Amino acid sequence: MSRAEQLKENYEQVLEELKEACVQARRNPEEVKLVAVSKKHSSKDIEFLAQLGQKDFGENYVQEVLAKQEELKNLSLNWHFIGALQTNKAKYVAGKFSLIHSVDRVKLARELDKQAKKKGVIQEILIQVNLGKEEQKAGVEEEGLFSLVEEVLKLKQLKLKGLMTLPPCWYGEKVRPLFARLRELKEAIEKRFALSLPHLSMGMTQDFKEAISEGATLVRIGTRIFGPRI
Numbered sequence: 001m002s003r004a005e006q007l008k009e010n011y012e013q014v015l016e017e018l019k020e021a022c023v024q025a026r027r028n029p030e031e032v033k034l035v036a037v038s039k040k041h042s043s044k045d046i047e048f049l050a051q052l053g054q055k056d057f058g059e060n061y062v063q064e065v066l067a068k069q070e071e072l073k074n075l076s077l078n079w080h081f082i083g084a085l086q087t088n089k090a091k092y093v094a095g096k097f098s099l100i101h102s103v104d105r106v107k108l109a110r111e112l113d114k115q116a117k118k119k120g121v122i123q124e125i126l127i128q129v130n131l132g133k134e135e136q137k138a139g140v141e142e143e144g145l146f147s148l149v150e151e152v153l154k155l156k157q158l159k160l161k162g163l164m165t166l167p168p169c170w171y172g173e174k175v176r177p178l179f180a181r182l183r184e185l186k187e188a189i190e191k192r193f194a195l196s197l198p199h200l201s202m203g204m205t206q207d208f209k210e211a212i213s214e215g216a217t218l219v220r221i222g223t224r225i226f227g228p229r230i
């Protein structure tokens, strides 16, 4: 099977499974958007998926994604930044992504705001929450979430659209309560700050079904579409 045929088969299967997961969760499939995570895969792969109708792509590494954006600038794609972001890289990222999923500290939010202002754009963001504490560093911990939201809401060039989480991989079956928790936190923020947050970015290759049943609106799937990353 050629690479193109393999990608098409994987992609169509994923779309089918997403739809099925929505049906099982009694949700409208239109509420759940697939972000194809293309990190470590080629621009050619992205171009091929784009031809099949995929618009949203997620990437983790600043240099890699800027190169791909340049190569693919003729396609109108929605780029999502989903990786850990160093504050000094904010200038490369602000204004170049439809959505930045990984804002997890005030310093980074302020720098993104400043850079977005320079470029005269409003940057949409998600706050990444660290719910699986023990093993990972990225994401604000629950205790600090409300104060981070409060600071982000003061920044005029940023628009908060929701929350994101990346559970530690060893969670396996136990991941579902974490997704439920992210939804509860989103609802708590909506209530406390009297606003509406449209997005919950959660669920990847291993756990997108659980995420959909807990309310995910953006699922970030890489391996299941593109195969293993080398």
Ligand SMILES: *Cc1c(COP(=O)(O)O)cnc(C)c1O
Residues within 6 Å of the ligand: 037, 039, 060, 082, 083, 166, 204, 205, 206, 220, 221, 222, 223, 224
């Ligand atoms: C790599 C990555 C994904 C995709 O993971 P797969 O297991 O390959 O589907 C999703 N979200 C984030 C934040 C990632 O870094």
